Amino acid sequence: MASTLSAPVEVSSSLDEIIGLERQYLLQNYARYPLALHRGKGCYLYDLNGKRYLDLISGIGVNSLGYAHPRITKVMREQVGLLLHTSNLYYHEYQGKLAEKLAKISGLQRSFFCNSGAEAMEGALKMIRSHGNSISPNKTEIIALENSFHGRTLGALSITGQPKYRKDFEPLLPGARFVPRNRVRMLEEAFSENTAGIVLEFIQGEGGIYPVCETFARKARELADKYNALLVFDEIQCGVGRPGTHFAYQLLDPVLLPDIVIAAKPMACGLPLGVVIANEKAASAIKPGMHGSTYGGGPLTCRVALEFFDILEELLPSINAVGGYFRMRLTEMMRDFPFIKEVRGHGLMIGAELEFPGKQLVLDGMQEGLLFNCTHETVLRFLPPYILTEQDVDRAMVALTKVFKKAKKPE
Numbered sequence: 267m268a269s270t271l272s273a274p275v276e277v278s279s280s281l282d283e284i285i286g287l288e289r290q291y292l293l294q295n296y297a298r299y300p301l302a303l304h305r306g307k308g309c310y311l312y313d314l315n316g317k318r319y320l321d322l323i324s325g326i327g328v329n330s331l332g333y334a335h336p337r338i339t340k341v342m343r344e345q346v347g348l349l350l351h352t353s354n355l356y357y358h359e360y361q362g363k364l365a366e367k368l369a370k371i372s373g374l375q376r377s378f379f380c381n382s383g384a385e386a387m388e389g390a391l392k393m394i395r396s397h398g399n400s401i402s403p404n405k406t407e408i409i410a411l412e413n414s415f416h417g418r419t420l421g422a423l424s425i426t427g428q429p430k431y432r433k434d435f436e437p438l439l440p441g442a443r444f445v446p447r448n449r450v451r452m453l454e455e456a457f458s459e460n461t462a463g464i465v466l467e468f469i470q471g472e473g474g475i476y477p478v479c480e481t482f483a484r485k486a487r488e489l490a491d492k493y494n495a496l497l498v499f500d501e502i503q504c505g506v507g508r509p510g511t512h513f514a515y516q517l518l519d520p521v522l523l524p525d526i527v528i529a530a531k532p533m534a535c536g537l538p539l540g541v542v543i544a545n546e547k548a549a550s551a552i553k554p555g556m557h558g559s560t561y562g563g564g565p566l567t568c569r570v571a572l573e574f575f576d577i578l579e580e581l582l583p584s585i586n587a588v589g590g591y592f593r594m595r596l597t598e599m600m601r602d603f604p605f606i607k608e609v610r611g612h613g614l615m616i617g618a619e620l621e622f623p624g625k626q627l628v629l630d631g632m633q634e635g636l637l638f639n640c641t642h643e644t645v646l647r648f649l650p651p652y653i654l655t656e657q658d659v660d661r662a663m664v665a666l667t668k669v670f671k672k673a674k675k676p677e
């Protein structure tokens with residue numbers, strides 16, 4: 267069989283050159299780690315010097331099938347040679363097929379494709395607004411959770427419940443009301459006839475891997491129905507296979523259906539693709555001409571996503587099994603390293619909360635050839651590729667043990 271991998275490409279710059287150039291010419295909005303990546307294979311990444319890293323963060327939950335997956339590489343190559351972009355002036359073969367697949371797995375009916383998580387959030391916000399406006403000019407309020415994260419655009423920031431992301435950009439959209447996660451009484455008090463929508467991450471990602479409890483989620487559904495508001499689940503980080511189900515809301519039995527689910531990160535294995543999936547009621551809020559996206563849902567991303575979903579069907583059981591094993595091994599570590607306060611998560615979305623900030627541990631992990639990150643100051647976050655195996659977890663634990671042995675509580 268012919269290999270789908272290309273010959274290795276020469277490294278053209280040193281890490282110092284790369285950092286120097288970026289310092290001079292890039293907006294200084296990112297605080298990158300001192301690591302430049304050159305290539306990847308499976309769950310492993312290689313830096314400019316050929317050092318190997320086990321990747322437990324997958325580009326913040328994006329590289330769902332790892333690197334150079336043979337089926338994804340094959341489909342990409344084929345499609346690149348055929349057609350990259352059509353715009354939404356015309357049809358192509360894959361957008362409808364992908365929307366059909368998403369309808370089948372989500373239980374909702376209609377999709378709108380875009381290019382990122384924040385753009386999907388904007389689409390959902392416009393649905394909420396339009397839905398509210400169609401009922402009353404006062405129905406403009408949106409309930410969201412404290413500690414949430416929904417993206418960096420002004421609309422998404424308006425409902426992101428972390429002041430540090432919002433404070434420099436105010437005033438944002440009026441009418442956002444924040445409620446602490448799992449506080450049912452406060453949720454009830456926040457709703458009124460003016461509520462047009464409520465947005466929840468089923469498992470808060472950026473906020474530190476905190477699941478919403480079942481009672482709270484079901485109450486949100488009940489109140490949204492009572493006040494004719496749209497219930498939106500932001501599954502950009504916690505969905506699309508990562509929790510071991512297609513969507514995190516399917517972890518509940520019986521399933522709790524939202525009116526809208528938004529997704530992005532893992533769907534096109536590293537290519538930018540976001541989606542708003544809506545039931546008929548929410549979808550009817552957007553009429554011809556009211557929304558659009560030049561690049562959204564192009565033939566390359568849609569075809570890759572179709573291949574991804576095909577592969578995902580086979581991977582779901584292993585996401586559950588390997589994720590469970592990962593959490594078990596981390597939980598065992600709590601005996602030897604009592605500064606690990608809690609291990610949380612579902613499937614391959616895992617957080618380990620420390621008693622102190624975790625940034626140094628991330629750097630020490632890189633030294634040991636292990637990539638993960640730290641969110642919410644103290645939570646080590648693991649979002650590995652779905653192809654991770656128990657053997658990979660064992661390797662990760664050897665490296666993590668070294669990292670934890672070095673770890674000290676700051677004075």
Ligand SMILES: Cc1ncc(COP(=O)(O)O)c(C=O)c1O
Pocket residue numbers: 326382383384385387415416417418467471472500501502503504530531
């Ligand atoms: C839950 C959630 N919503 C929205 C976003 C924004 O996605 P993007 O960075 O693709 O705009 C993110 C990104 O991390 C996220 O985790």
